[in-house]
Amino acid sequence: MTSRIGILGAGGRMGRAIIEAVRASDGVTIGGAAERPGHPCLGESLGGTMTICGNPSAVAHNSDVLVDFTTPDALKSNLDAALGAKCALVIGTTGLTGAHLETIDQASRDIAVLQTANTSLGVNMLAALVMKAAAALDTDWDIEVVEMHHRHKVDAPSGTALLLAEAAAKGRGSPLASLAERGRDGPDSQRRTGAIGMASLRGGSVAGDHDVIFAAEGERMVLSHKAESRETFARGAVRAARWLTGKPAGLYTMKDVLGL
Ligand SMILES: NC(=O)C1=CN([C@@H]2O[C@H](COP(=O)(O)OP(=O)(O)OC[C@H]3O[C@@H](n4cnc5c(N)ncnc54)[C@H](OP(=O)(O)O)[C@@H]3O)[C@@H](O)[C@H]2O)C=CC1
Numbered sequence: 001m002t003s004r005i006g007i008l009g010a011g012g013r014m015g016r017a018i019i020e021a022v023r024a025s026d027g028v029t030i031g032g033a034a035e036r037p038g039h040p041c042l043g044e045s046l047g048g049t050m051t052i053c054g055n056p057s058a059v060a061h062n063s064d065v066l067v068d069f070t071t072p073d074a075l076k077s078n079l080d081a082a083l084g085a086k087c088a089l090v091i092g093t094t095g096l097t098g099a100h101l102e103t104i105d106q107a108s109r110d111i112a113v114l115q116t117a118n119t120s121l122g123v124n125m126l127a128a129l130v131m132k133a134a135a136a137l138d139t140d141w142d143i144e145v146v147e148m149h150h151r152h153k154v155d156a157p158s159g160t161a162l163l164l165a166e167a168a169a170k171g172r173g174s175p176l177a178s179l180a181e182r183g184r185d186g187p188d189s190q191r192r193t194g195a196i197g198m199a200s201l202r203g204g205s206v207a208g209d210h211d212v213i214f215a216a217e218g219e220r221m222v223l224s225h226k227a228e229s230r231e232t233f234a235r236g237a238v239r240a241a242r243w244l245t246g247k248p249a250g251l252y253t254m255k256d257v258l259g260l
């Protein structure tokens with residue numbers, strides 16, 4: 001069955017990469033594409049009579065699954081569009097708060113929703129390895145998550161850094177909120193035993209680098225992932241959208257798609 005994918009944030013970096021990935025993939029077509037009202041790309045042709053519009057609801061009604069790579073502020077209207085059309089939804093947007101996650105959870109009682117900070121196979125495999133290492137190594141091993149992204153990225157730490165830190169915290173058997181040390185600065189910044197530190201670098205065109213460092217006296221282990229381009233994320237998003245098509249209401253992750 002061909003899956004019709006509606007692309008939200010179609011004029012953005014990921015939106016454009018996803019349009020290309022859908023065109024290059026079998027078993028999927030573009031159901032429609034939306035951008036925020038007033039965006040310069042509104043009306044841009046996607047081939048035939050299809051153009052980028054300002055109405056996510058119209059896109060949802062012509063799609064089997066929506067793919068949202070926009071901003072946290074757009075989440076509510078994107079969820080409403082999906083709920084109104086009973087359309088499945090893949091959410092790749094990062095920078096989400098607890099309140100956003102609660103709204104997503106509620107929506108997933110009525111429609112299939114997949115939320116993930118990273119659609120790549122490598123990062124999701126890395127998270128599994130990080131959890132295992134964090135569980136096996138005691139607190140003599142300090143855990144630090146370091147990420148680097150392009151100069152345009154607005155949120156920090158990256159959603160993926162948080163996902164990896166969550167995996168480490170799970171391995172250590174404690175909630176991340178009780179272990180995380182974010183944005184150290186100033187004279188009283190010494191790490192606590194058992195803390196999970198996080199640091200963010202920004203610059204140039206880096207698609208997405210993540211290192212999880214396990215540092216002990218005299219030795220250091222680094223579990224690392226580097227995305228070479230956005231194509232990786234776009235291909236993963238299309239794979240997730242195809243997988244989610246026709247699934248019952250519920251909240252899914254990339255682990256479900258990849259069978260990890
Ligand atoms: N899960 C994953 O694997 C990945 C997640 N991401 C995440 O995806 C998100 C988008 O990243 P990226 O494409 O680089 O960012 P961009 O800023 O390039 O794209 C976001 C697009 O969404 C548009 N937008 C803003 N508000 C709305 C709205 N209300 N409705 C529809 N569109 C809207 C923006 O318009 P304007 O620019 O005019 O504001 C922009 O065109 C980020 O949160 C990023 O962290 C990125 C890569 C991989």
Ligand SMILES: O=C(O)C1=N[C@H](C(=O)O)C[C@H](O)C1
Nearest residue numbers: 094117153158159160207208
């Ligand atoms: O904004 C980006 O570019 C990326 N965002 C995601 C994140 O915040 O983890 C995923 C990827 O690293 C690229």
